[in-house]
Amino acid sequence: MNASSPLNFRWPHWYHRQKWIVYFHFAEIERLASGLQREFTISVNDYQFTKTVSLEYLKPVVVVSTPVNTSLVTFSIESTNESGKPPILNAVEVYAVIELPNVPTAQDDVKAINDIKATYHIKRESWQGDPCVPRNYTWDGLNCSYGNPPRIISLKLSSSNLMGEIVSSLSHLSRLEYLDLSDNQLTGAIPETLAELPNLKFLNLSGNNLIKSVPEALKKRVVDNTLNMSLTGNPNLCHADPCPQKKKQNTILVPVVASVSGFFVVLFGALATIWLIKWKRKAGSSERTLRLKNRPFKYGEVSRITGNFGRVIGEGGFGKVYLGTLDNGTMVAVKILSKSSKQGYKEFQAEAQLLTIIHHGNLVSLFGYCCDSKHMALIYEYMANGNLRQHLSGKVKMHPSEDHPKALTWSKRLHIAVDSAQGLDYLHNGCKPPIIHRDLKTTNILLNEDFRAKIADFGLSRAFATENDSYVSTCPAGTPGYLDPEFQSSGNLNKKSDVYSFGIVLFELITGRPAIMRSRDGNTSMHILQWVIPIVKNGDIQRIMDPSLQGEFDINSAWRVVEIAMSCTRSTAIHQRPDINNVLAELKGSSVSKSSGSFKMTSLELHSDNAPVAR
The missing domain is CATH 3.80.10.10 (Ribonuclease Inhibitor)
Structure with a gap:
């Protein structure tokens, strides 16, 4: 209350910074007599910053100090000789200046x-x-x-x-x-x-x-x-510049030539129509178009684009896969059917026919094929990061410069799961009639440069006879560990058989373990569900999470994916397993939350023998 006494402040000493900026806020709230004005001088840290301020009634003033170098901030506000009123301070903000560790982007x-x-x-x-x-x-x-x-x-x-x-x-x-x-x-x-x-x-x-x-x-x-x-x-x-104009047909033709040409046009048109009708009945052409880029390759051309089969990038029951480069610089994977192939000519041909009429961003694209009397080859888009199983097993490096393989993050695993579900949803619900993959597994999920996942290997795939059919009767085929137990016993294949396989893939993403886990000596084996279900029932999710994640995952997100995987692998297909479009919607909602990672034990009822009882 004494106009001659300054206001002195000291900022708390426990904030140990070297540079500060102080914001002072003032507003005159008293009506002063005519001729009087509140005026004072601000001083910060022994006059490192000073400023004199005069106030008017209800007019706010903000004063910002220059940066002051000190480990302890002190400031005073003192009335000038001309002021008849003591100093005031309405509010103050003190900011520590923290230098950015990085220069901002250009x-x-x-x-x-x-x-x-x-x-x-x-x-x-x-x-x-x-x-x-x-x-x-x-x-x-x-x-x-x-x-x-x-x-x-x-x-x-x-x-x-x-x-x-x-x-x-x-x-x-x-x-x-x-x-x-x-x-x-x-x-x-x-x-x-x-x-x-x-x-x-x-x-x-x-x-x-x-x-x-x-x-x-x-x-x-x-x-x-x-x-x-x-x-x-x-x-x-x-690819030409300028684009070639379509030539007008010459209307003045020799009658004989016109007749012969007309005959062949009608003949090939009829054959093409019959072929398309056949595929419409089998594969539903209303939602699939023949991709013009699928073209035949001669065997000599296949040899040339692969550098005489110089680099093997994969191998399976069908034979070897080679790296190739097309004339426009596009890298491709060339799958060659070997004479001793376990897959066989029919499966190889079925894959070629299927991939010419379906296309989706999460299915591997076919660029072309080779089919002569002695050789068969399929030319696919090149997937630079190999297959999902390689990354889960730690047998592949994400970048050549890395000394050791780097584990897929939890976020990447979720993206891969969503991508794969989208591809499967297209086969089941986007194609008319639907298509069943029959051999969905982590080695058939390929990853591109950006780790976007695409489903591959359609040699065992089957299309329903009509859009309204619910199952296909066929001999059990596929890979042990991923086969639907109900399909194995009945021989009736349906979309939920793929859903079971997808559930096994989810458990591999969660645990990092293969579908069939073998002992170190190789004498005994265990299915992944035999190992994971008892642990999940006890609510101990930490024990099943892939150790290579080193604990860096969102616990709530992980639980949700476990629940989805459990629902996919229920014993009865039709009544208990969800459709893949429901699985996809659930996965999209399981993205990593921003929570602290803690979780609460709650009862969980999933109406399944496989369900966890609590989490």
């Missing part, structure tokens, strides 16, 4: 990626704040280089439901090396400005609805081996 890249986000309405939880820093919170689908400043070098937006034309902002990511926009709904022409990205080495625009011709500048870079480009699955895109 502003040109930030602006470009935010334009891309806005144009395509991308709503991903991680797409907030700085795209590249901190490193542990890089936006999903981005990779960055960490120079000064960080730059975006990789953008993977495959199967992200992007619509519209290819946005021009992409060409402003000047350090971009890898761009994947495959399996979206992009339209319009390919911008020539993409060829101006000096560091771009990989461009994947396959599986869209692009039109017009491929820019010459991009084709030149492919020829110069400075760019690997994939454009398959764009039926209206032409």
Whole structure:
């Protein structure tokens, strides 16, 4: 109350910082007599910062200090000689200045990626704040280089439901090396400005609805081996420039030639119609279209694209799989049927026929086939990260630079589960009549560069005779450990048989263990359900979680996936197991929560012999 006495403050000493900024808030709340004014001087830490303030009635004033270097903040507010009133302070904020450990991402890249986000309405939880820093919170689908400043070098937006034309902002990511926009709904022409990205080495625009011709500048870079480009699955895109015009048929023809030509047209048209009707009846052409990119290869061509079968990337009962490269630079996997194949000609042919009429972002695509008197081969899209079983067993490195294999994170496992369920849902509910895979397992779930999962190996698949059928009678076939016990006993195959196999895949994702677990000496074996069910019934989920996760998983999310897997592997198919579309919806809701990871013991009733009793 004494106008001559200053207000003195000391910030609590337990905050040990070296640099501070202080915000002072003032407002005159007293009506002063005419000629009087409240005026005072602020001083912070022995005059490191000073400022004189005059107040007017009910007019707020905010004073921000310059950064002051000290381990203890002190400040005083003292009336000036001209003031007839004591000093006041309405509010104060003291901020510790913490230097950022990383330089922010280059502003040109930030602006470009935010334009891309806005144009395509991308709503991903991680797409907030700085795209590249901190490193542990890089936006999903981005990779960055960490120079000064960080730059975006990789953008993977495959199967992200992007619509519209290819946005021009992409060409402003000047350090971009890898761009994947495959399996979206992009339209319009390919911008020539993409060829101006000096560091771009990989461009994947396959599986869209692009039109017009491929820019010459991009084709030149492919020829110069400075760019690997994939454009398959764009039926209206032409590789010539300008696009060739359809020639008008000459109406003045020799009558004999016209008659012969007409005969063959009618003949081939009739044969094509019969073939299509046959496939419509068997496979439901209303939701499947013949993909124009599926073309026949000669055996010599297969040998050339594989470098004379130089690199084996896989092997199964059918034979070996080789790495190949098409003329446009697209990498492919070439599956060769060996003479001693356990799979056989019929299964190999069935897979080729099936993959020419179905297409989904979570099914491996077929680029072509070879079928002559001595050789059979299927040419697939190349899946750079191998199969899921390899990663769960720790037999493959995620990146060549790693010294040791790195475990799949819980988040990646959830994404793989959702991707696989989407592929299976398409077979069961998107195809008319439905298709049963019959051999779903972790070795038939392949992973691309971005760890997106796609189902492969359709040699044992079966289509229902009609859309309304509920089962197919066939001899039991598949892989031990994944076979539906009800199907084994009855021989009646239905969609729920695939659901059982998918439940086993979920348990492998959870535990990291194979479907059939063998003892160290190899003399005894145990099915994964025999091991996991008693533990889950006791509510001890920690014991079944893959040790390679090192405890880094969300407990509530893990429980939910366990419950889904349990429901998929119930003993009775029709009445107890869910449809795959219900499983998919549940998996999408099981994403990692932001909770602390604690969980509460609650009763759990699943109406199943396999169900856990509590968690």
